[in-house]
Amino acid sequence: MCPFCSYMTPFGEAIEFDYAKTMQLIIDAFGLSDVGRERAINVTASIDAARTTKNICHTSARIKMTDGDRLHDMQSQNTIFLFKIVLTKETKESFLFF
Numbered sequence: 001m002c003p004f005c006s007y008m009t010p011f012g013e014a015i016e017f018d019y020a021k022t023m024q025l026i027i028d029a030f031g032l033s034d035v036g037r038e039r040a041i042n043v044t045a046s047i048d049a050a051r052t053t054k055n056i057c058h059t060s061a062r063i064k065m066t067d068g069d070r071l072h073d074m075q076s077q078n079t080i081f082l083f084k085i086v087l088t089k090e091t092k093e094s095f096l097f098f
Contacts (some may be wrong), residue, residue: 049090
């Protein structure tokens with residue numbers, strides 16, 4: 001459904017979804033395909049890191065669907081979608097990789 005690839009980076013193992021196909025799937029799932037032909041669709045992007053265990057961290061890139069017309073009854077955890085994740089320590093260099 002959402003093609004992805006797994007590969008090694010200088011910082012650790014990564015998983016990355018096909019951005020265009022994933023974004024299209026999200027737009028379709030929210031019923032915004034026709035809306036997107038008439039106006040811009042609002043999304044926000046973020047990069048964040050978190051400690052998973054004492055020695056393992058991850059840095060991830062994700063988008064959040066923020067188009068207000070379709071989201072009034074949805075919980076925020078249902079509107080955030082992962083695009084890329086790297087198992088790595090949080091450093092300036094690892095953030096620049098995104």
